[in-house]
Amino acid sequence: MEQKIEKEDKKSGFLTRLLTFFKTLGLTIKTRCLKFYNRFKEGSTGTKLSHVIMGSGNIYHKQYLKGFVYLILQVGFFALFIISPEVNGTPLGLKSIVNFFTLGTEPGDIFNPADNSMLMLLFGVIVFGLIGMFLAAYNSNIKSSLKADNDIKAGKKPTSLKEDIASLLDERFHVALLTPAIIGIITFTVLPTIFMILIAFTNFDSEHQGQVLFNWVGFANFLDIFSGTGEISVRFLPVLSWTLIWAFFATSTNYIGGILLAILINKKGVKLKKMWRTIFILTIALPQFISLLAMRNLLSTYGPINSTLMSLGLTDAPIQFLANAANPWTARITIIVINIWIGVPYTMLMTSGILMNVPSELYEAAQIDGATKRQAFFNITIPYILFITTPYLITSFIGNITSFNVIYLLTGGAPGVPGYKAGETDLLVTWLYKLTIDESEYNIGSVIAIITFIITATATLLSYRRSKAYKEEDAFQ
Amino acid sequence: MKKLLMVMALFLVALVTVGCSGKGPLTIWVGSESEAFYTQKMEEYKALYLEEKGEEFPHDIRVVGVDTGTAAGTFLDDSDAGADIFTAAHDNLGKLIAGASAVAPVQNQALLAQIQNDNPETFLQVIKGTVGGTEYTFAVPYVAQALVLYYNKQFITETQAQTWEGILEAAVANNKQALSLAGTDGFNNSFILLATEAETGNTSLRLYENGIQENTYGTGDDTIAKLKWGQYFFTHANGARRPSDSGWEVELKNEISIAFIGGAWHFSAAKAALGDDLAITILPTFELIDGYGEVEAGTVFQSGTFADTKAFFMKKNSRYAEYLEDILLFLTSKDVQEESFVAAQNLPAYKNAADEFAAFQENTLEAKLAAAQVRMFEFGIPQPFGFQTRYNTYYYSKGTPDLILEILENNGGNFGTDAQILAQMQIVETIWKTGNRPA
Numbered sequence: 043m044e045q046k047i048e049k050e051d052k053k054s055g056f057l058t059r060l061l062t063f064f065k066t067l068g069l070t071i072k073t074r075c076l077k078f079y080n081r082f083k084e085g086s087t088g089t090k091l092s093h094v095i096m097g098s099g100n101i102y103h104k105q106y107l108k109g110f111v112y113l114i115l116q117v118g119f120f121a122l123f124i125i126s127p128e129v130n131g132t133p134l135g136l137k138s139i140v141n142f143f144t145l146g147t148e149p150g151d152i153f154n155p156a157d158n159s160m161l162m163l164l165f166g167v168i169v170f171g172l173i174g175m176f177l178a179a180y181n182s183n184i185k186s187s188l189k190a191d192n193d194i195k196a197g198k199k200p201t202s203l204k205e206d207i208a209s210l211l212d213e214r215f216h217v218a219l220l221t222p223a224i225i226g227i228i229t230f231t232v233l234p235t236i237f238m239i240l241i242a243f244t245n246f247d248s249e250h251q252g253q254v255l256f257n258w259v260g261f262a263n264f265l266d267i268f269s270g271t272g273e274i275s276v277r278f279l280p281v282l283s284w285t286l287i288w289a290f291f292a293t294s295t296n297y298i299g300g301i302l303l304a305i306l307i308n309k310k311g312v313k314l315k316k317m318w319r320t321i322f323i324l325t326i327a328l329p330q331f332i333s334l335l336a337m338r339n340l341l342s343t344y345g346p347i348n349s350t351l352m353s354l355g356l357t358d359a360p361i362q363f364l365a366n367a368a369n370p371w372t373a374r375i376t377i378i379v380i381n382i383w384i385g386v387p388y389t390m391l392m393t394s395g396i397l398m399n400v401p402s403e404l405y406e407a408a409q410i411d412g413a414t415k416r417q418a419f420f421n422i423t424i425p426y427i428l429f430i431t432t433p434y435l436i437t438s439f440i441g442n443i444t445s446f447n448v449i450y451l452l453t454g455g456a457p458g459v460p461g462y463k464a465g466e467t468d469l470l471v472t473w474l475y476k477l478t479i480d481e482s483e484y485n486i487g488s489v490i491a492i493i494t495f496i497i498t499a500t501a502t503l504l505s506y507r508r509s510k511a512y513k514e515e516d517a518f519q
Numbered sequence: 520m521k522k523l524l525m526v527m528a529l530f531l532v533a534l535v536t537v538g539c540s541g542k543g544p545l546t547i548w549v550g551s552e553s554e555a556f557y558t559q560k561m562e563e564y565k566a567l568y569l570e571e572k573g574e575e576f577p578h579d580i581r582v583v584g585v586d587t588g589t590a591a592g593t594f595l596d597d598s599d600a601g602a603d604i605f606t607a608a609h610d611n612l613g614k615l616i617a618g619a620s621a622v623a624p625v626q627n628q629a630l631l632a633q634i635q636n637d638n639p640e641t642f643l644q645v646i647k648g649t650v651g652g653t654e655y656t657f658a659v660p661y662v663a664q665a666l667v668l669y670y671n672k673q674f675i676t677e678t679q680a681q682t683w684e685g686i687l688e689a690a691v692a693n694n695k696q697a698l699s700l701a702g703t704d705g706f707n708n709s710f711i712l713l714a715t716e717a718e719t720g721n722t723s724l725r726l727y728e729n730g731i732q733e734n735t736y737g738t739g740d741d742t743i744a745k746l747k748w749g750q751y752f753f754t755h756a757n758g759a760r761r762p763s764d765s766g767w768e769v770e771l772k773n774e775i776s777i778a779f780i781g782g783a784w785h786f787s788a789a790k791a792a793l794g795d796d797l798a799i800t801i802l803p804t805f806e807l808i809d810g811y812g813e814v815e816a817g818t819v820f821q822s823g824t825f826a827d828t829k830a831f832f833m834k835k836n837s838r839y840a841e842y843l844e845d846i847l848l849f850l851t852s853k854d855v856q857e858e859s860f861v862a863a864q865n866l867p868a869y870k871n872a873a874d875e876f877a878a879f880q881e882n883t884l885e886a887k888l889a890a891a892q893v894r895m896f897e898f899g900i901p902q903p904f905g906f907q908t909r910y911n912t913y914y915y916s917k918g919t920p921d922l923i924l925e926i927l928e929n930n931g932g933n934f935g936t937d938a939q940i941l942a943q944m945q946i947v948e949t950i951w952k953t954g955n956r957p958a
Contacts, residue, residue: 158599456764
């Protein structure tokens, strides 16, 4: 009964939140529209003009340079849109918007090229980005003119471009510094990510390349996960399960192993501490891919380890550590063990640093209260390490979900599953690599990338928001 | 102000993007192993051009070594940025000409005549494709390739190497593995699947015959009988094995196995592994132990192969289009093919190479490799996947090679009966035809 009430409470809570969201959204839009209207109504002639011709407000207020920069921006933007210059035969401008929705209509012939759907999609994304930027500049132009109005009303002289630049290098220096970073993020992260996400809604695959147009297919690629007899539907859940198992064990073994090793090395009475640390750090000093390839060769069917085992008479036949088709867990466990060897030193190094910096007054207070060493360890040392390393733990888990090197270099996904690309040790990310690089199935690859992102983002958010490191941020300060 | 700066920078990015469409050199992609050779040849071409036209060749030429196995895919990923001339195996033709075709047809009459006169009939069929209802020649063959047998003559005699039974006998006598494979794909199982009846040269196997998807048949009596023999060969204690994670080179070098099926591109590695013990011959025959249907036990089959050509393709709408065919006329000429064989062991696509090329007559391993490949052309077919972009995918990428390997390995006894083998091949056949497993 209580559970039922709790469920209903949750349901009504969700509905209320949803209603509040739309209400707030509506109010925000209304407020913005009113603000825009009032700005136009109350602004000077220059400000009114700047709603149509960018920079005219600034020119009206004799801020010529600033005004012309805005004007040039507007002219440039409209020129780009009207002229729509062709890049590699595909227009970039107003036509890009139409092309974004059609993804090309001209099938071409033997002497004339077909429309390039991929470039059309890309340019569509870029043009929408440009429109967004232009709208921001448009708003900035009105605000700039309005500020000049207000300055005049307040009996001050409107600021010149020179003064604006001086301000950017002084009290608004953070803006000058952050602007290139924001541009970089938009250009190199946001736009490519949007492009990648959109590919998941197309049929851009091995049969729609080169001079073949591709189209929008809605959620068909996502639905393929749940239906059909194709690779994506049959192998998705096994690969996802193994990915999560791998991420759990790879993270926990490294974490626990690293902490134990650090505690052991930092224990009073252990001699040659620096030497032990150096030995373990050697695996970090070597490029990881070299360590992994060396391990693969050592453990291969006819590699040195098997040769030694056989010559010692310990086995009759070579053990397939990394490719045992009969039992995929052999390869899986081997990979996790190798990963411990590679990953433990990182945690050890970090934990060593933490252990050396545990506030000594905590131990002193505990000692005064009569705590034993064991109690101090479990009630001070361990919570302190956990508190500090929680974000690392989460990052490490996410990193392991998308851990490409270890799997790709050690097994390449082997042992294989007859009939499918995704092998028994393939993670979502290595499977994604095979599907896109080897098979040109970009749409399916994109679907997997989106799902991987959803999993990692959800895991990060949930675990971090529930951690003490987040809830009690100041606990150890 | 920050928004202003953002917009300015974004326009800058757009301008840079537009500016990137500048004019680069005329680019030619060839196999990495031949880069030096073709770079030198292009220098010679420029000298010839100067001699003939009385003026320097007007553009820079850049020869780039690439992985020819993936060159077609790389080209299609961004054909505008792709090479003006590039090398790919002929079976990529389907995807290259899909839609409005990303490659240009050959139109130069001299080049078409050279292709017609110099190449074997089998190659002429697989370099043509239909776009917009018209058939064109799209590729210029210049390298041929077929699988051969590399073996360790320390363990296998020349006579034993003629039959798989002989090789197995040598493997048993020396307690070795009879055969290593380079991979598990459809290319590597072709020695069983494409085998033909030695006496008649017949096989019921059909793969996209005449370019028609439905003309595909892999469940004939002889196919099942061949796979039954393959199962015997793969499950024998000293028989063939799927490639281990150590690699076939290690297996040969460490004398784990005594023979290997490979192409000319494996020659250097095989030589490095076996040194003076390396011998080369055509793929052997095998004799059925069990019959199936109308195919009787004791029937002898000759191992088959895909006998392919690597060809040059031209980018459609290349800004250097007017020069490309003349360059290809030179690069695929008989003389350059012969030099390519000597310098880079590329088996010429030239049809009379075995008789006319002096280097073929020498008593070298390279000459034996070439001779073995030429003979294997009698027992092989060109990969019939160039007609449609999907054929290659269906044959190689939809898992059928693994399903065939399952039959051969018979793990867990899952394919111990004729009915089980037939059922699995029915699945394979459906995938070949439709790209999907039967529901």
